[in-house]
Amino acid sequence: MSIQIVSKDNVPQTPTIVRDAVPGQLQIAIIGAGLVGLATAALLRKQGHQVTIFESSSFHAEIGAGIFLPPNGVGVLKNLLPELSWENMQGVDFRTLETFNFDGTHMDTDDVSEAWTMYPQGWFMIHRVDLHKEIMRLALDPAALAQAPATIRLGTPIKAVNFDPKRPSVITEAEEECTFDLVLGTDGIKSTVRKCMVGAEFDAPATQFGFYRWMVDLNTNPELSWMRDDRKSTGPTMIMDMNNPAPKVMGIFAYPIRRGNFINISVAHHDTRDPDTTGIRRPRRRHSGEAFEGLCDRFKGLVDAARNPRTWQVRKLPVLPTWIKGNVAILGDAAHAMWPTYGQGFAVGLEDAATIATLLPKGTKPSEIGGRLQIFEKIRKPRGERVSKMSTDDLSPPKNESFWIRPELLGYDPVAVTKAALAEA
Ligand SMILES: Cc1cc2nc3c(=O)[nH]c(=O)nc-3n(C[C@H](O)[C@H](O)[C@H](O)COP(=O)(O)OP(=O)(O)OC[C@H]3O[C@@H](n4cnc5c(N)ncnc54)[C@H](O)[C@@H]3O)c2cc1C
Ligand SMILES: *[C@@H]1O[C@H](CO)[C@@H](O)[C@H](O)[C@H]1NC(C)=O
Numbered sequence: 001m002s003i004q005i006v007s008k009d010n011v012p013q014t015p016t017i018v019r020d021a022v023p024g025q026l027q028i029a030i031i032g033a034g035l036v037g038l039a040t041a042a043l044l045r046k047q048g049h050q051v052t053i054f055e056s057s058s059f060h061a062e063i064g065a066g067i068f069l070p071p072n073g074v075g076v077l078k079n080l081l082p083e084l085s086w087e088n089m090q091g092v093d094f095r096t097l098e099t100f101n102f103d104g105t106h107m108d109t110d111d112v113s114e115a116w117t118m119y120p121q122g123w124f125m126i127h128r129v130d131l132h133k134e135i136m137r138l139a140l141d142p143a144a145l146a147q148a149p150a151t152i153r154l155g156t157p158i159k160a161v162n163f164d165p166k167r168p169s170v171i172t173e174a175e176e177e178c179t180f181d182l183v184l185g186t187d188g189i190k191s192t193v194r195k196c197m198v199g200a201e202f203d204a205p206a207t208q209f210g211f212y213r214w215m216v217d218l219n220t221n222p223e224l225s226w227m228r229d230d231r232k233s234t235g236p237t238m239i240m241d242m243n244n245p246a247p248k249v250m251g252i253f254a255y256p257i258r259r260g261n262f263i264n265i266s267v268a269h270h271d272t273r274d275p276d277t278t279g280i281r282r283p284r285r286r287h288s289g290e291a292f293e294g295l296c297d298r299f300k301g302l303v304d305a306a307r308n309p310r311t312w313q314v315r316k317l318p319v320l321p322t323w324i325k326g327n328v329a330i331l332g333d334a335a336h337a338m339w340p341t342y343g344q345g346f347a348v349g350l351e352d353a354a355t356i357a358t359l360l361p362k363g364t365k366p367s368e369i370g371g372r373l374q375i376f377e378k379i380r381k382p383r384g385e386r387v388s389k390m391s392t393d394d395l396s397p398p399k400n401e402s403f404w405i406r407p408e409l410l411g412y413d414p415v416a417v418t419k420a421a422l423a424e425a
């Protein structure tokens with residue numbers, strides 16, 4: 001069986017969520033089936049636990065978007081989930097970044113081949129949907145792994161969490177209460193689990209910056225295929241309005257996905273919407289042509305090919321007082337939504353997932369969970385906060401490093417860190 005993008009209609013719904021307790025298997029709820037929730041589910045399935053995922057959406061509206069998967073994230077997936085098919089994910093290697101001026105002048109080639117020597121697992125650009133589908137297969141497809149698959153309840157938003165120190169529970173929008181040994185909140189930047197844990201005063205505040213985003217299919221825009229074909233090695237292209245003292249857009253960032261046949265475009269711009277009346281991810285007006293004044297014809301094609309551009313305001317969470325409460329923890333964007341500056345958001349969420357799974361091998365007793373979550377928070381909170389801070393405040397690398405090749409980010413091994421912490425505990 002292979003799992004396609006699931007909709008409420010073609011995924012088996014489980015009326016009774018809590019299966020019979022089996023000694024040595026924890027009953028774990030995961031709130032949110034984004035990339036981090038599904039990766040956590042796959043890793044905990046592999047440890048032999050009983051995993052139930054609650055997802056508010058029905059996955060009808062998957063947003064197409066490209067994502068960078070840096071070596072620290074690739075390492076987690078390749079080492080802990082070798083069953084993942086990289087073939088299915090159709091990634092493109094990140095080898096070089098080419099920078100151009102708006103007028104078409106080539107400015108710079110940033111070569112990251114040194115990173116491939118330092119981190120042979122690689123660095124990829126992948127379509128979000130391809131990544132999501134493949135990680136979902138490992139979480140849900142009975143044939144993907146020997147261990148029993150996770151169960152998913154789509155169209156089931158969680159509205160409250162009860163932090164009972166022994167048996168936490170979640171309450172669905174339909175007032176159903178379900179009890180588990182452990183509840184993990186991977187419900188993203190607007191996390192309900194986080195709100196229940198620390199209050200709404202720690203929501204992500206509005207910023208002045210957003211990204212226009214769209215995708216160009218080279219099969220239907222062959223005049224742009226030079227962007228894929230006219231370069232020595234694969235990687236993103238940056239186009240900046242360098243001669244303009246007050247540029248309307250801060251840069252066009254274009255990168256190939258799906259074996260190079262699609263180009264993902266992301267344009268950083270000022271976004272001065274009123275934070276109280278606009279949602280975090282609400283698409284807004286079409287990008288204005290005026291913002292791209294002075295762009296040479298060669299690149300203008302990228303803008304003209306935009307069919308359904310959206311804007312996405314970037315936001316970052318403030319430092320939270322805690323990431324755990326009773327037998328409940330938050331992971332991924334729910335805990336550390338950050339700016340996409342270094343393309344690290346998902347990778348740091350994968351580190352969280354790897355840490356949780358390493359802390360909870362099969363045979364872990366429910367009474368041990370509280371102590372393990374304390375180790376989780378001790379390891380992960382400083383790390384998530386550090387990378388999040390780097391995404392806004394630390395944009396100049398040390399002298400011996402390039403902006404892209406920063407061992408602090410790329411060389412982090414969550415399993416080694418967790419094993420060391422367990423040995424110490
Ligand atoms: C503009 C932009 C560019 C980015 N680029 C990169 C990049 O290049 N590389 C990278 O590593 N990261 C990148 N990121 C970050 C990356 O997208 C996120 O870190 C990653 O997708 C986080 O996933 P998540 O699973 O934690 O949250 P999400 O993907 O937000 O998933 C949360 C899930 O929870 C569900 N949910 C929400 N509330 C409830 C509820 N109450 N009950 C049940 N379910 C609920 C939602 O429907 C959703 O499915 C970028 C982010 C942005 C904004
Ligand atoms: C740069 O130097 C620091 C400190 O010595 C070291 O930790 C880091 O790994 C070096 N970076 C690279 C890319 O070698």
Ligand SMILES: CC(=O)N[C@H]1CO[C@H](CO)[C@@H](O)[C@@H]1O
Pocket residue numbers: 064065066067068211213214215264265266340343
């Ligand atoms: C439409 C699309 O694929 N947009 C993505 C392009 O890349 C940026 C930077 O990683 C993402 O933020 C967009 O989501």
